[in-house]
Amino acid sequence: xxxxxxxxxxxxxxxxxxxxxxxxxxxxxxxxxxxxxxxxxxxxxxxxxxxxxxxxxxxxxxxxxxxxxxxxxxxxxxxxxxxxxxxxxxxxxxxxxxxxxxxxxxxxxxxxxxxxxxxxxxxxxxxxxxxxxxxxxxxxxxxxxxxxxxxxxxxxxxxxxxxxxxxxxxxxxxxxxxxxxxxxxxxxxxxxxxxxxxxxxxxxxxxxxxxxxxxxxxxxxxxxxxxxxxxxxxxxxxxxxxxxxxxxxxxxxxxxxxxxxxxxxxxxxxxxxxxxxxxxxxxxxxxxxxxxxxxxxxxxxxxxxxxxxxxxxxxxxxxxxxxxxxxxxxxxxxxxxxxxxxxxxxxxxxxxxxxxxxxxxxxxxxxxxxxxxxxxxxxxxxxxxxxxxxxxxxxxxxxxxxxxxxxxxxxxxxxxxxxxxxxxxxxxxxxxxxxxxxxxxxxxxxxxxxxxxxxxxxxxxxxxxxxxxxxxxxxxxxxxxxxxxxxxxxxxxxxxx
Numbered sequence: 383x384x385x386x387x388x389x390x391x392x393x394x395x396x397x398x399x400x401x402x403x404x405x406x407x408x409x410x411x412x413x414x415x416x417x418x419x420x421x422x423x424x425x426x427x428x429x430x431x432x433x434x435x436x437x438x439x440x441x442x443x444x445x446x447x448x449x450x451x452x453x454x455x456x457x458x459x460x461x462x463x464x465x466x467x468x469x470x471x472x473x474x475x476x477x478x479x480x481x482x483x484x485x486x487x488x489x490x491x492x493x494x495x496x497x498x499x500x501x502x503x504x505x506x507x508x509x510x511x512x513x514x515x516x517x518x519x520x521x522x523x524x525x526x527x528x529x530x531x532x533x534x535x536x537x538x539x540x541x542x543x544x545x546x547x548x549x550x551x552x553x554x555x556x557x558x559x560x561x562x563x564x565x566x567x568x569x570x571x572x573x574x575x576x577x578x579x580x581x582x583x584x585x586x587x588x589x590x591x592x593x594x595x596x597x598x599x600x601x602x603x604x605x606x607x608x609x610x611x612x613x614x615x616x617x618x619x620x621x622x623x624x625x626x627x628x629x630x631x632x633x634x635x636x637x638x639x640x641x642x643x644x645x646x647x648x649x650x651x652x653x654x655x656x657x658x659x660x661x662x663x664x665x666x667x668x669x670x671x672x673x674x675x676x677x678x679x680x681x682x683x684x685x686x687x688x689x690x691x692x693x694x695x696x697x698x699x700x701x702x703x704x705x706x707x708x709x710x711x712x713x714x715x716x717x718x719x720x721x722x723x724x725x726x727x728x729x730x731x732x733x734x735x736x737x738x739x740x741x742x743x744x745x746x747x748x749x750x751x752x753x754x755x756x757x758x759x760x761x762x763x764x765x766x767x768x769x770x771x772x773x774x775x776x777x778x779x780x781x782x783x784x785x786x787x788x789x790x791x792x793x794x795x796x797x798x799x800x801x802x803x804x805x806x807x808x809x810x811x812x813x814x815x816x817x818x819x820x821x822x823x824x825x826x827x828x829x830x831x832x833x834x835x836x837x838x839x840x841x842x843x844x845x846x847x848x849x850x851x852x853x854x855x856x857x858x859x860x861x862x863x864x865x866x867x868x869x870x871x872x873x874x875x876x877x878x879x
Contacts, residue, residue: 384418384421384422384426384430385429385430385433386433387414387418388415388418388419388430388431388433388434388437389433389434389436389437390437391411391412391414391415391418391434391437392411392415392433392434392435392436392437392438392439392440392441392476393437393438393440393441394407394411394437395407395408395411395412395437395438395441395442395517395519395522396438396441396442396790398411398522399442399517399521399522399790399793399794399797400524400790400793400794400796400797401790401793401794402790403524403525403797405522405523405524405525405526405528406526407522408519408522408523408544409544409547409548409551409567412519412544412545412548413548413551413552413555413563415430415434416492416496416548416549416552417552417555417556418430418434419431419480419483419484419552420489420552420553420556421556422484424484424485427480427481427483427484427485428477428480428481429477430480431473431476431477431478431479431480431481432470432473432474432476432477432480433473434473434476434480435469435472435473435474435475435476435477436469436470436473438473438476438517439468439469439472439473439517440465440469442516442517442794443468443469443472443516443517443791444465444789444790445786445787445789445790445791445794446465446468446786446791447461447462447465448785448786448787448789448791449785449786450464450465472507472514475503475504475506475507476503478503479496479499479500479503482499482503483495483496483499487499487872487876488876489553489556490553490875491871491872491873491875491876492549492550492552492553493546493549493550493553494546494868494869494871494872494875495868495869495872495873496545496546496549497542497543497545497546497549497864497865497868498542498865498866498868498869499869500541500542500545501538501541501542501545501861501862501865504518504538504541508762511710512707512708512710513707513762514710515761515762516761516794516798517794518537518538518541519541519544519545520532520536520537520538520539520540520541520544520801521537521794521797521798521801523540523544524797524800524801524804524826526571526574527571527572527574527575527578528540528543528544528570528571528574529574529578529804529826530573530574530575530576530577530578530579530580531543531573531574531577532801532804532805532826532853533577533582533804533805533806533807533851533852533853534577534851534852534853534860535852535853535860535861535864536763536805536853536857536858536861537763537801537805538763538858538861539853539858539860539861539864542861542864542865543570546868547563547566547567547570550562550563550566551563551566551567582807582849582850582851582852583807583808583824583847583848583849583850583851584847584848584849585845585846585847586846586847586848587846589843589844589845589846590628590629590750590775590776590843590844590845590846591626591627591628591629591841591842591843592627592628592629592630592631592811592821592841592842592843592844593621593624593627593629593630593631593839593840593841594630594631594632594633594811594812594813594819594821594839594840594841595617595620595621595624595630595631595632595633595636595813595839596633596813596814596815596816596817596819596832596836596837596838596839596840597613597616597617597620597632597633597636597815597816597837598815598816598817598835598836598837598838599613599616599784599815599816600784601782601784601785604635604638604782604784604815605638609638610638610639613636613637613638614637614638614639614644614647616837617632617636617637617664618651620837620839621662621839623839624839624841625654625655625658625660626658626660627660627841628660628661628748628750629660629661629662629663629747629748629750630655630660630661630662630663631662631663631664631778631780631811631813632662632663632664632665632780632813633665633780633781633782633813633814633815633819634665634678634756634757634780634781634782634814634815635665635666635667635678635782635815636664636665636666636780636815637664637665637666639666640666640667640668640669640676641666641667641668641669641679641681641697642668642669642671642697644666645697648666648681648683648695648697649695651683651684651695652683652684652693652694652695653692653693654684655683655684655685655693656684656685656690656691656692656693658684659685659748660684660685660748661682661683661684661685661686661746661747661748661749661750662682662683662684662747663680663681663682663745663747663752663778663780664680664681664683665678665679665680665756665780665782666679666680666681667679668681668698668702668704675736676734676735676736677704677705677735677736677738678704678705678708678735678756678757679702679703679704679705679738680702680703680745680754680756680778680780681695681699681701681702681703682694682695682699682701682702682745682746682747683695684747684748685747685748685749686701686746686747686748686749687746687748687749688748688749689749700743701745701746702745703738703742703745703754703756704736704737704738704739704742705735705737705738705756705757705759706737706738706739706740706742706759706765707737707758707759707762707765708735708737708758709757709758740765740768741768741769742754742769744769744771744773744774745778750775750776751771751773751774751775751776752774752775752776752777752778752811753766753769753770753771753774753776753777753778753808754769754777754778754779754780755777755778755779755802756779756780756781757779757780757781757782759779760779760781760795760798760799760802760810761798763802763805763806763857763858764857764858766802766806767806767854767857770806770808770854774808775808775809775846776808776809776810776811776844776846777802777803777806777808777809777810777811778810778811778813779799779802779810779811779812779813780812780813780814781795781812781813781814781815782814782815782816783795783814783815783816783817783818784815784816788834788835792814792817792818792834793818795818796812796818796820796828796831799812799820799822800822800826800827800828801826803822803823803824803825803826804824804825804826805851805853805854806851806853806854807824807847807849807850807851807854808824808847809821809822809823809824809844809845809846809847810822811844816834816835817832817833817834817835817836818831818832818834819831819832819838819840820832820840821840821842821844823844823845824845824847829842829844830842
């Protein structure tokens with residue numbers, strides 16, 4: 383029963399994320415899990431944490447199964463087995479957390495010590511095998527008063543706040559002390575509400591008119607050679623009525639041809655954009671036939687600076703971004719020599735990319751500066767922070783979520799982009815193949831969006847801002863310092879006792 387309840391508490395966390403967004407579920411379920419951990423014996427702690435993780439990730443990233451089952455070429459048993467393997471791996475981190483918490487820290491100091499232990503385990507989850515920090519608990523608070531802390535300490539710090547609140551509350555509740563957790567909860571959420579009233583950034587200059595094209599190309603035909611020209615023609619036709627925008631954005635790999643092969647098409651696109659005095663950013667795959675290296679890229683065509691009189695595209699050019707954080711299995715194959723050929727999922731088209739640099743120059747289009755985060759990269763705030771400069775106007779994230787069908791994956795992806803906008807105090811422009819394409823303002827609010835699975839163009843005016851949030855300046859340093867201080871105090875109290 384202990385393990386079943388832990389599994390259930392983990393699974394319920396899914397309701398706190400988009401598209402459900404019942405943010406209050408997170409502190410309630412997390413507190414429940416910690417109460418179960420409190421009641422467990424030391425030898426049961428690891429199993430309690432593993433059960434919690436299986437529920438958390440089994441329900442939370444169930445959308446991964448859509449891509450495995452529909453495009454992985456595996457029978458149902460195989461796809462379910464692979465999904466179980468992934469969730470079991472991710473469950474190792476809450477398992478380690480639970481073991482450390484129960485083995486080394488007295489429950490009386492959990493509120494001080496466990497935020498650091500949690501961040502340490504989540505940090506590891508975000509870097510091992512290039513990292514998969516999806517469903518970090520702080521994302522659940524995007525629509526809660528606690529979101530006021532996002533520009534101050536980021537999602538990483540909000541995760542620590544949640545753990546401190548829930549760990550302390552669990553111990554108080556187990557000792558039948560009910561006033562203290564209510565007061566702590568009220569103070570944290572009230573402080574977040576107050577912070578939400580403060581404007582870290584202010585509008586500057588005129589709003590920028592931008593169009594984002596959602597081609598809605600079915601995933602089954604995206605890499606079929608006979609579909610190259612129909613896809614490229616479709617994006618041109620969708621763009622035709624929107625050349626009056628200052629910048630036009632196409633999604634990830636909108637041009638299905640390899641860049642060296644598509645040079646004539648890109649040159650024509652470059653000239654047409656320049657004639658209409660606009661810039662265009664598009665996703666494309668670059669391939670070096672000499673080194674046999676492939677890059678998932680975003681490039682600029684048309685006007686680079688607004689004072690230009692002609693387009694700037696030529697192959698190769700410097701106004702490009704090459705994806706750094708590659709998605710395991712989807713864009714690179716771990717242990718490739720062993721796994722290639724075992725199953726169709728390990729031989730998907732475009733599943734062997736080369737990493738771009740961690741820090742790269744901003745993309746420039748018609749005089750505006752864009753910090754890119756290509757698809758999965760939006761979940762890595764440290765990388766985005768390293769690519770923000772004094773001239774950066776917007777964060778741009780292009781994606782293709784057609785892999786995940788009608789699941790809740792795309793909604794979670796959009797929510798992560800909202801958190802990035804609020805953390806850094808910068809608008810985020812999210813252009814996708816089949817949704818959810820959206821303009822997100824500097825406060826993290828969705829200004830406008832397109833429905834999923836519709837062929838359409840989203841046009842809006844987005845306001846640039848000036849100023850800087852504390853999180854953009856300090857990053858995760860504040861969260862680490864505060865949680866380390868809490869750990870030191872906890873150790874001293876434990877020794878004194």
